[in-house]
Amino acid sequence: MGQNVQCSLSQARPNGKVMSEHLSFRRRLVGLTLLPLIAALSGCQHAVLNPAGDIALQQRDLIYISTGLMLLIIIPVLIMIAVFAWRYRAGNRKAVYDPKFHHSTALELGIWSIPLLIIICLGALTWSSTHLLDPFRRLDRIAEGRPTDPSVAPMVVQVVAMDWKWLFIYPEQNIATVNELVLPVDREVRFDITSTNMMNTFYAPTLAGMIYAMPGMQSQLHAVLNRPGDYEGYSANYSGAGFSDMRFRLRGVPQAGFDQWVRQVQATGSGLTTEDYLALERPTEKHPLTLYSAAPTGLFARVVNRCVAPGTTCLVDQMHHPAPEPPAASGERGPQGPAHAPAPSSHTAPVTGQAAHG
Numbered sequence: 001m002g003q004n005v006q007c008s009l010s011q012a013r014p015n016g017k018v019m020s021e022h023l024s025f026r027r028r029l030v031g032l033t034l035l036p037l038i039a040a041l042s043g044c045q046h047a048v049l050n051p052a053g054d055i056a057l058q059q060r061d062l063i064y065i066s067t068g069l070m071l072l073i074i075i076p077v078l079i080m081i082a083v084f085a086w087r088y089r090a091g092n093r094k095a096v097y098d099p100k101f102h103h104s105t106a107l108e109l110g111i112w113s114i115p116l117l118i119i120i121c122l123g124a125l126t127w128s129s130t131h132l133l134d135p136f137r138r139l140d141r142i143a144e145g146r147p148t149d150p151s152v153a154p155m156v157v158q159v160v161a162m163d164w165k166w167l168f169i170y171p172e173q174n175i176a177t178v179n180e181l182v183l184p185v186d187r188e189v190r191f192d193i194t195s196t197n198m199m200n201t202f203y204a205p206t207l208a209g210m211i212y213a214m215p216g217m218q219s220q221l222h223a224v225l226n227r228p229g230d231y232e233g234y235s236a237n238y239s240g241a242g243f244s245d246m247r248f249r250l251r252g253v254p255q256a257g258f259d260q261w262v263r264q265v266q267a268t269g270s271g272l273t274t275e276d277y278l279a280l281e282r283p284t285e286k287h288p289l290t291l292y293s294a295a296p297t298g299l300f301a302r303v304v305n306r307c308v309a310p311g312t313t314c315l316v317d318q319m320h321h322p323a324p325e326p327p328a329a330s331g332e333r334g335p336q337g338p339a340h341a342p343a344p345s346s347h348t349a350p351v352t353g354q355a356a357h358g
Contacts, residue, residue: 047205052227161200161213163283164242178290184258204233242285269293
């Protein structure tokens with residue numbers, strides 16, 4: 001009888017080989033589960049934490065400071081969870097249990113005062129950085145210890161978000177590019193940003209934070225690139241089928257290299273006409289890098305006002321037109337005559353193609 005019980009127990013107990021195979025299977029399962037996460041992390045370029053522009057550098061410092069302030073609460077709370085669980089475990093007979101405990105002034109002060117101080121610090125940091133890093137505001141410095149020269153105007157680059165590509169217009173150099181943004185190092189740049197069809201975000205992580213690009217509106221960003229190299233920018237706002245490939249190449253070059261690149265574009269590219277722009281405005285995916293040796297004057301303003309196509313009335317002109325007068329009730333006479341035949345006003349805008357008389 002005892003031998004039978006011992007035999008049955010030995011059969012029920014797994015041997016070392018079975019346990020080893022079970023642990024090996026679990027390790028492989030965990031590895032396969034973490035493989036997509038490891039693959040995703042391996043593709044990160046850490047541009048946010050290793051920026052090449054001063055604005056992005058200040059934004060990274062804000063992330064570090066904010067994270068540190070919040071960890072002042074998170075870390076002690078995590079430690080206290082472990083300490084309380086160990087100290088007041090069921091097996092600890094030395095722990096004091098006081099069923100009549102209901103209030104501690106010192107504990108309440110610690111619970112409320114420390115988080116309140118951290119919130120005050122975060123609020124002050126947010127308020128100051130919001131004004132200091134206002135994208136519409138000119139830069140105070142090119143880099144730490146290098147203030148900007150107020151007498152030198154920033155270089156202007158006009159950004160147009162399309163479906164699904166980026167058009168960059170350099171009005172001072174009279175050139176344009178598609179899906180390539182070349183900037184001189186240590187030169188303040190003012191980006192004028194808009195969109196043709198739908199809402200997007202202009203985002204180059206190594207340069208500055210993301211700025212919305214909206215049709216019929218113009219946004220702005222002041223930034224500087226302090227380190228030469230090849231970087232990447234993209235749209236961070238989903239906009240349809242070609243969104244994944246809506247990326248552009250960002251290149252930082254010395255001023256001499258930028259001047260040489262401008263001359264090269266002017267010599268090798270073709271001129272961007274209104275017809276070319278209207279064709280470019282149509283949705284395309286994985287659009288190749290394109291260079292234009294010239295761009296029509298005022299093209300960006302017409303894109304903002306949505307009147308690039310010939311014969312289209314610009315938004316700014318539509319807003320200047322007077323609103324029509326509401327019709328009077330049937331049978332009543334207005335101040336200028338019958339309700340069905342109002343008198344013409346000298347302030348009425350002329351019909352398109354006709355001249356105003358008077």
